[in-house]
Amino acid sequence: MNPIISVIMPCYNQAQYMPEALQSLLDQDYPHWECIMVNDGSPDNTEEVARQWMQKDNRFRYFWKANSGVCHTRNYAANQAVGEYIIPLDSDDKLGPHYFSEAIKTFTKDPDVRLIYCDTVLFGDVNEERISPPFKFENMLTENQIHNSAIFRKSDFIESGGYNPNMIYGIEDWDFYLSLLKPDYKVVKLDAFHCYYRIKAESRSIGVNAHKERNDTMLLQMFKNHVPLFLQYFNPVRDKIDAETYKKELYWHYHTIDYRVGRKICAPFRSIKRAIGRIFSK
Incomplete structure (x- = not known):
């Protein structure tokens, strides 16, 4: 069966954390996914790690390109995707084992749903649970209510134009959601902790x-x-x-x-x- 969910993973200088991210995909109880790892000209051993995991499971796919930043890299990965749905996953984060199955169940039950997100566990230098606020489109103008590993249709991604490369210093996810979503779109938050967001001193957000x-x-x-x-x-x-x-x-x-x-x-x-x-x- 062709993959239904395409995980797009930009990889830059995070090889030491990649095994945790990739293992969290193997642990999913929903099997119909692919993971597109894109090496954004990383100077570390990203390619070595990626090829090791490709040998473990053929759902992992690997690409290399010259360094151009996270927005270009996610767009590049999305262009390779064959799944109906896309989920971005940074190579130092990870997902809970039931996220894909719960999301597909929700999309199947209500075809009007355009995007699904969930609550988040922070780990690493900070360890705590974060409950995401209920979605309200107007609030997106003043705060990003959605973490970077939301799940949405590839067709909507294409229509939105993807991630804007002019967001070179961060908050590209927030900017992307403003392109992806319209005021009348139905967005669902799963009341469960499916996403694990790594906090570290050298992170781009900090x-x-x-x-x-x-x-x-x-x-x-x-x-x-x-x-x-x-x-x-x-x-x-x-x-x-x-x-x-x-x-x-x-x-x-x-x-x-x-x-x-x-x-x-x-x-x-x-x-x-x-x-x-x-x-x-x-």
């Missing part, structure tokens, strides 16, 4: 938090990528948004070490307001 200018640059870029969408929901020139709204924090950066020692980065809404102000003032 790098964003440590460089506020880069973080603001990405928030501004996200706004520019979706100007009509943001202005559909609020007019910063006409409306005075409650200041408390601006205190929302970047959802997927809330758990980082920087935050835990008290270094708070203000919410995207504040940066978005500044971005809109710059544009309207020109």
Whole structure:
């Protein structure tokens, strides 16, 4: 049987963690998947690890390309995918064994469902459970409610244009979901901890938090990528948004070490307001 789910895995300098990620796929109780590992010009032994796992199971596929970043790499992997559904999985994270079966059951029961996500366990330098908020499209303008390992249709991915390569410093998942989803799309959160998100001191997310200018640059870029969408929901020139709204924090950066020692980065809404102000003032 052809794979139903295609796992797209960008690989860069995470070879030491790949076995855990790949084993979590072998542990799935749903067998109809493929994993597309794409070596993004990594300087470590990613290829050696990938080939070892290809020998274990032919559902693992491997590609190499010159380094171009996570957005290009996920798009490249998605282009190789043959499954009806796609799930991104970073090579240092892992999935619980029932995620695929529960997702397929939900998609089958309700064909109107466009995306499925779940609760998350943080592990590594931080160990705790994170309950994702219920999905509400308008809230996606101020916080990313969905982790990076959501499951969605490949046809919707193609229609969205995929990950935007101009999101070079992070929050590319958030930006992608704003392209992928429409206000009337049905999104389902599974009330279970199926995703395991590794926290480590050298992670790319922490790098964003440590460089506020880069973080603001990405928030501004996200706004520019979706100007009509943001202005559909609020007019910063006409409306005075409650200041408390601006205190929302970047959802997927809330758990980082920087935050835990008290270094708070203000919410995207504040940066978005500044971005809109710059544009309207020109």
